[in-house]
Amino acid sequence: MLPRAIACAAVLLSLVASPTAARASACCGTGHGAAQWLAPSERAAASFSLRLTEQIGAWTAARDFAPSGEGAYRRELRAEAGWMVRVRERFQVGVAVPLIAAWGGSPGGESSSGGGVGDVTAAGRITVVEDHLSPWIPAAAFTVGMSIPVGSLQDAAIDPLGVDATGLGVAEIRPGMLFEKSWGSFQALLAASVSVRTSYRLPTGERIAPGDRAQILVAAGPVWSSGVSLAAGGLYEREGPPREDRHLIGSKVRERTALLAVLAYDIGPRWTAVGNLQADLPIAGIGRNEGAFVALSAGLRHVWGRHD
Secondary structure, three states, X not given: OOOHHHHHHHOHHHHOOOOOHHHHOOOOOOOOOOOOOOOOOEEEEEEEEEEEEEEEEEEOOXXXXXXXXXXXXXXXXXXXXXXXXXXXXXXXXXXXXEEXXXXXXXXXXXXXXXXXXXXEEEEEEEEEEOHHHOOOOOEEEEEEEEEEOOOOOHHHOOOOOOOOOOOOOOOEEEEEEEEEEEEOOEEEEXXXXXXXXXXXXXXXXXXXXXOOEEEEEEXXXXXXXXXXXXXXXXXXXXXXXXXXXXXXXXXXXXXXXXXXXXXXXXXXXXXXXXXXXXXXXXXXXXOEOEEEEEEEEEEEEEEEEOOO
């Protein structure tokens, strides 16, 4: 059975909306909570998580890293409820609904707060290769994530600090591939996806098409007989420049690199506690035109067996 920590990392690129310009108040790190793919013995799962995110700085267009100035802050608290169910032997679907509260401040002393319902996200997974077929061939699955624009867009925010933005403001679909392999008590995975989004219109009338965003995640870690599992790895994202009326708007490419750690503990046969830490690395040269954040989350997950 796929350990909880690895499974939480695996769902990262498909269930949670990827960060964009709305990242500071709405998405704030892909983070994940306790949602995860179902193990072979599981029929369905419900989850609830809380995630706190703090901005620590930003990468410039020249790839330099600039820490947040004195008095400047962006903070978010995100509560998320999720549900996942097995539709067929190799086919799973899930949905997650977030509620967001955000706070922001500027060096000049201004501060504000906002929040609301965030974008609803859905995910699906179709397993094409099982893990047990060969000691050398990893399990493989097609994944897809979708973001439904319930939240408000950053570019349409009324608040000067943008804390009233709670979502991408556009629909998003994220097809991807997932490879995972276990060797005894050690697990590893590689996941990749590409985000494609619909266009949106600014208050001034211009129609903007966001750039496509590619994501790559690598994670690995042990699982112990006590029910504890740990996964650690890295996440890299790159987004192309946006377009206005099919023309590129400058050459503003976004990049970010983060470390990820997930710790899970099986409280009992049906309950699992999950903690997640994701930190963008405050190092020059590994990001561009993107805010840097640290996100800490904790959650609970309850499962129903296939024979319940």
